[in-house]
Amino acid sequence: MNTDPISDLLTRIRNASSAKQVTTTAPYSKVKEAVLEVLKKNKFIKGYKKVKDGNFDALEIELNTELNTINLKRVSKPGQRIYIKKAEIKPVLNGYGISVLSTPKGVMSGSEAYKAGLGGEFICKVW
Numbered sequence: 001m002n003t004d005p006i007s008d009l010l011t012r013i014r015n016a017s018s019a020k021q022v023t024t025t026a027p028y029s030k031v032k033e034a035v036l037e038v039l040k041k042n043k044f045i046k047g048y049k050k051v052k053d054g055n056f057d058a059l060e061i062e063l064n065t066e067l068n069t070i071n072l073k074r075v076s077k078p079g080q081r082i083y084i085k086k087a088e089i090k091p092v093l094n095g096y097g098i099s100v101l102s103t104p105k106g107v108m109s110g111s112e113a114y115k116a117g118l119g120g121e122f123i124c125k126v127w
Contacts, residue, residue, distance in 0.1 A: 003078060005029060009036075009059075010072040010124060013045070017063055017070040028057035034107035035100055035123065036061060042098050042109060044070055044126055071097075075122045085119040097127025 002008050009026045016024035026032060028050055036048045036059065046062040063070070076082040084101070089110045092099050099110030103120035113120065 002027075004074075006031065006035065006123060007074045007077070010074055013039075013061060013063070013070060014072050016061075017067070020065075022063060022065060024061050024063065025051075025053065026059045026061065027053075028059050031102070031107065032059060034102075038098070038100050038107055038109050039126065042126070044098075071127050073125045075099075075124055082122045083120065084122050086114055086117055088119070089114045092125045093127045097125060100124050100126065 005027070009032050012024050012026050033048070033050070036045065039045045040047055043064060044067070046064050048059050048061045051058050051060050089099065089101070091097075092110070100123040101108060101110055101113045101118075101120045102123055103113050103116070103118040105116060105118060107123070108116070108118075
């Protein structure tokens with residue numbers, strides 16, 4: 001049983017990136033798919049697709065091989081949720097990275113949330 005599925009997803013991507021792999025897989029969930037969509041929009045991954053893995057659905061993630069490594073840091077955890085307001089959204093690594101937030105309008109990057117005037121749960125930082 002996995003207590004933090006988003007952290008597991010980020011670790012799988014980080015490990016695959018460090019090992020210079022082209023693809024990796026993770027168990028499917030709607031939140032993971034939304035996080036991957038944000039990563040895809042910002043070109044940290046090339047793409048993903050939902051596949052059948054036995055009786056369960058899985059996400060097959062294609063990493064962006066042009067990047068040396070992808071650094072991902074989980075901020076909000078199951079034991080300590082971190083919520084931020086619009087005014088607290090700061091650029092990650094002076095704009096070279098992104099923050100991923102879960103807002104009332106869905107999962108989006110920090111810059112998108114700032115433009116929409118939304119705050120929410122600070123899921124992770126990516127650079």
